[in-house]
Amino acid sequence: MNLTLERDAFLAALERLSKVVEKRTTIPILANVKMVARKGGIELRGSDLDMEIATTIAGEIEALGETTFPHAIARDYARKLPAGAKVALKLTGDRLAISSGRSRVSVPVLPAEDFPNFAAAGGDFHMVDIPASDLLTLLDRVSFCISTEETRYYLNGIYLHVVTVEGGALKLRGVATDGHRLGLHDVAVPELPAALPGVIVPRKAVEEMARLLKPLGEEKVSVTVRATTLVLVAGVTTMSTKLVDGTFPDYERVVPRGNPHMARLAADELASAVDRVAAVCSDKSRAVRFHLEDGKLTLSVKNPDAGDASDELEAEYAAAPLTIGFNGRYVLDMLGAQPGKAVAMAFADPGSPCLITPEGASGSLFVIMPMRV
Structure with missing residues (x-):
C-alpha cells in the first residue's frame, strides 16, 4: 500500500473515528484504525465491538492494499503538521511510514484481516431518509433525559419508533427517560415505513450520531434499522451500532x-x-x-x-x-x-x-x- 493524501482530510477522518477507537484496551487491534486503499477511494474504519465508524477520503493511490495502524499516534502526528500539507503513507512489511516533507514517523501495524468485522445482523431491514437537521433536533430534544443507571439498561438510550398522530399521519418519535423526567419529540418523515420496528439506540451511539449530523445542515441522511443494529449514513461517514437489547417501558402511562x-x-x-x-x-x-x-x-x-x-x-x-x-x-x-x-x-x-x-x-x-x- 502506497498513497498520498491531504493532511486536513486525513486529520478530519481520524477525528471522526476518535470516539469509537479504544484508547485503553486488552485487545490491541481495537486501538488501531483499519485503512483500505481501493480503486474507489480510501476508507478508514474504527470499532469498539459495540459500534463502528467508517469514513472515506480522497487521495492519490500508487499501490492498493490494506492494513491497520495506531490511531493515537497518527492523529497526534497529523495534528502537528501544518494545514494544507501533503501526507504520504507507505506500507513496508510490518511497518507503516507516515511522512510529510522532511518529517517522518514509522509505526507498527497489525494484519487487516484481524480487524473485527462489524457485520449487520440479517433479517428484514427498514430504511428512512431524513434531513440531518430534523434527526439532530430529535436527538437534542430528548437525549438529556437518558438514564445513566446501568441496572435499568433499557433506559440507557433513546427509544425510536413510529407513531400515528392526530389526523392519521405517521411520525418518527424519540423518547428518553430516567424515571424522574421524560423527553419526547416527533418529526415528520416522508415515506416513513409503518412497519419500522421500535429500537433503543444506546447513549454513546446517540452522542456520535449528533456529532456526525451537526455539520450536515439540511442534507439528507439514511437510517437503516435491523433486528439488532442501526446504521446511519451521513455524508462520507457510516456509523453502525448495536442496539440496546431490552423493552422500553410504556411511557404513555406517565404522560x-x-x-x-x-x-x-x-x-x-x-x-x-x-x-x-x-x-x-x-x-x-x-x-x-x-x-x-x-x-x-x-x-x-x-x-x-x-x-x-x-x-x-x-x-x-x-x-x-x-x-x-x-x-x-x-x-x-x-x-x-x-x-x-x-x-x-x-x-x-x-x-x-x-x-x-x-x-x-x-x-x-x-x-x-x-x-x-
Whole structure:
C-alpha cells in the first residue's frame, strides 16, 4: 500500500473515528484504525465491538492494499503538521511510514484481516431518509433525559419508533427517560415505513450520531434499522451500532393528560431565576420550591447549611395557588433543550407529574416528576 493524501482530510477522518477507537484496551487491534486503499477511494474504519465508524477520503493511490495502524499516534502526528500539507503513507512489511516533507514517523501495524468485522445482523431491514437537521433536533430534544443507571439498561438510550398522530399521519418519535423526567419529540418523515420496528439506540451511539449530523445542515441522511443494529449514513461517514437489547417501558402511562392548572412563563426568565436560586441548593436534592398564584411565580430554596434564596417572575396563571417542588437541574436541562421563547406548564396537584410544552417547538413535550420541599 502506497498513497498520498491531504493532511486536513486525513486529520478530519481520524477525528471522526476518535470516539469509537479504544484508547485503553486488552485487545490491541481495537486501538488501531483499519485503512483500505481501493480503486474507489480510501476508507478508514474504527470499532469498539459495540459500534463502528467508517469514513472515506480522497487521495492519490500508487499501490492498493490494506492494513491497520495506531490511531493515537497518527492523529497526534497529523495534528502537528501544518494545514494544507501533503501526507504520504507507505506500507513496508510490518511497518507503516507516515511522512510529510522532511518529517517522518514509522509505526507498527497489525494484519487487516484481524480487524473485527462489524457485520449487520440479517433479517428484514427498514430504511428512512431524513434531513440531518430534523434527526439532530430529535436527538437534542430528548437525549438529556437518558438514564445513566446501568441496572435499568433499557433506559440507557433513546427509544425510536413510529407513531400515528392526530389526523392519521405517521411520525418518527424519540423518547428518553430516567424515571424522574421524560423527553419526547416527533418529526415528520416522508415515506416513513409503518412497519419500522421500535429500537433503543444506546447513549454513546446517540452522542456520535449528533456529532456526525451537526455539520450536515439540511442534507439528507439514511437510517437503516435491523433486528439488532442501526446504521446511519451521513455524508462520507457510516456509523453502525448495536442496539440496546431490552423493552422500553410504556411511557404513555406517565404522560399526564388533562392537567387543569396552566401556567405560561418566559423560558429565558425562568431559566435565569432557577439558576440563581439553585446557587444555594444542596448537592443531593437540588430541590427548588415553585409557588404559583395569580400572575406570578415565586421560586425559593432553603438550605440550612448554605442559606436561603428566592426569586419572583411574572407568570400567566389564573388558577388556585399551587406549591410544588422540582429538581432545579432537571428544569434547567429541559429549558436548555428547547428553543421556544415561552413554555406552558400544566399541573394537577403537588404530588403529580408536570407536563411542559415549549412554544415554537412543535412536536416536543417534557414531563418532570415533583419533589418534596
